[in-house]
Amino acid sequence: VSRFEGIPMAPPDPILGVSEAFKADTNDVKLNLGVGAYRTEELQPYVLNVVKKAENLMLERGENKEYLPIEGLAAFNKATAELLLGADNPVIKQQRVATVQGLSGTGSLRLAAALIERYFPGAKVLISSPTWGNHKNIFNDARVPWSEYRYYDPKTVGLDFEGMVADIKEAPEGSFVLLHGCAHNPTGIDPTLEQWEKIADVIQQKNHIPFFDVAYQGFASGSLDADAASVRLFVARGMEVLVAQSYSKNLGLYAERIGAINVISSSPEAAARVKSQLKRLARPMYSNPPVHGARIVANVVGDPALFNEWKAEMEMMAGRIKTVRQKLYDNISAKDKSGKDWSFILKQIGMFSFTGLNKNQSENMTNKWHVYMTKDGRISLAGLSLAKCEYLADAIIDSFH
Numbered sequence: 001v002s003r004f005e006g007i008p009m010a011p012p013d014p015i016l017g018v019s020e021a022f023k024a025d026t027n028d029v030k031l032n033l034g035v036g037a038y039r040t041e042e043l044q045p046y047v048l049n050v051v052k053k054a055e056n057l058m059l060e061r062g063e064n065k066e067y068l069p070i071e072g073l074a075a076f077n078k079a080t081a082e083l084l085l086g087a088d089n090p091v092i093k094q095q096r097v098a099t100v101q102g103l104s105g106t107g108s109l110r111l112a113a114a115l116i117e118r119y120f121p122g123a124k125v126l127i128s129s130p131t132w133g134n135h136k137n138i139f140n141d142a143r144v145p146w147s148e149y150r151y152y153d154p155k156t157v158g159l160d161f162e163g164m165v166a167d168i169k170e171a172p173e174g175s176f177v178l179l180h181g182c183a184h185n186p187t188g189i190d191p192t193l194e195q196w197e198k199i200a201d202v203i204q205q206k207n208h209i210p211f212f213d214v215a216y217q218g219f220a221s222g223s224l225d226a227d228a229a230s231v232r233l234f235v236a237r238g239m240e241v242l243v244a245q246s247y248s249k250n251l252g253l254y255a256e257r258i259g260a261i262n263v264i265s266s267s268p269e270a271a272a273r274v275k276s277q278l279k280r281l282a283r284p285m286y287s288n289p290p291v292h293g294a295r296i297v298a299n300v301v302g303d304p305a306l307f308n309e310w311k312a313e314m315e316m317m318a319g320r321i322k323t324v325r326q327k328l329y330d331n332i333s334a335k336d337k338s339g340k341d342w343s344f345i346l347k348q349i350g351m352f353s354f355t356g357l358n359k360n361q362s363e364n365m366t367n368k369w370h371v372y373m374t375k376d377g378r379i380s381l382a383g384l385s386l387a388k389c390e391y392l393a394d395a396i397i398d399s400f401h
């Protein structure tokens with residue numbers, strides 16, 4: 001008899017479990033719209049040309065594999081803060097930004113959660129309803145209490161702005177407010193700049209601390225700067241802000257696990273103390289971060305020619321997703337005779353479309369049509385080709401009615 005009898009079987013992950021089920025399906029028509037990973041029109045994974053160029057440079061230089069410092073690669077940390085805040089942002093010159101390289105977006109969020117747990121005991125994190133499924137796991141495992149604020153209004157398939165502001169106002173003073181910097185996952189609905197200003201107003205009034213999750217910089221609009229506008233607006237008000245970053249999507253570095261946690265503080269002394277504690281938290285968890293992805297980012301962002309090439313490639317990826325979004329909408333609205341308004345598909349931005357399909361309908365998509373997606377009705381348009389739009393339109397119409 002095993003000493004592990006008391007350990008029950010864990011359920012499959014709601015997002016990554018979808019890829020496992022997809023792999024097991026032997027039907028040729030199958031389509032994986034579960035995980036948010038960019039595919040080419042041929043539905044193949046894509047390694048960016050700038051990434052290959054940066055890797056070639058790295059090979060030529062014959063760099064070694066010594067440990068990085070706990071806080072990560074200095075050139076990466078500089079590049080990532082500049083990409084987020086703008087290179088000439090005064091908070092950088094004033095040394096008010098504590099940047100620590102993290103294990104992509106997830107690891108960076110987890111490190112910040114550990115900081116909250118240790119230095120803000122009892123403080124709550126407010127998360128949007130709905131949100132990326134892993135947010136709840138991250139705060140649960142870090143033993144940080146959380147609650148939800150209203151975000152998505154199914155009636156308008158848009159932002160429930162009044163509800164969002166009311167719930168942020170209602171929360172205990174000094175809570176952390178988790179915000180998606182751009183391309184909200186799973187809804188694809190972002191506040192406007194005027195709405196961001198009002199959100200910043202209530203957060204300031206209530207002495208809350210904004211905590212941005214930036215996993216799609218460049219993927220909402222195609223522009224790195226435009227997609228960082230929300231974060232920069234809060235920072236420009238002189239607020240203290242936490243920001244987790246990920247290069248999984250915008251540089252296609254999914255498996256390299258490269259990202260960062262940035263804490264913008266009101267003094268250089270506070271930033272230095274925060275950074276020292278982030279390092280102290282990281283050391284017993286994973287000791288120090290991996291170097292390969294950090295060097296790629298530092299090379300791409302730090303070299304003007306590669307940086308421009310990256311921007312062009314990102315516009316290409318964001319553009320392909322916009323094209324399939326339009327084609328999917330055209331097919332659905334032409335084929336569906338029920339009179340349902342599908343224009344929400346075009347209003348949503350980023351990698352995803354939040355279709356409004358419920359759990360049963362999402363299961364019909366998978367069981368009958370071999371379309372793999374999360375049960376909250378989210379589909380990743382990054383995994384869709386023009387050639388498959390018509391098939392997907394048929395599947396969605398059939399599952400709805």
Ligand code: PMP
Binds near residue numbers: 036103180185259
């Ligand atoms: N936050 C959000 C909202 C995401 O969608 C993702 C990726 N699915 C992440 C964070 C982090 O992903 P990763 O750990 O691969 O950077």
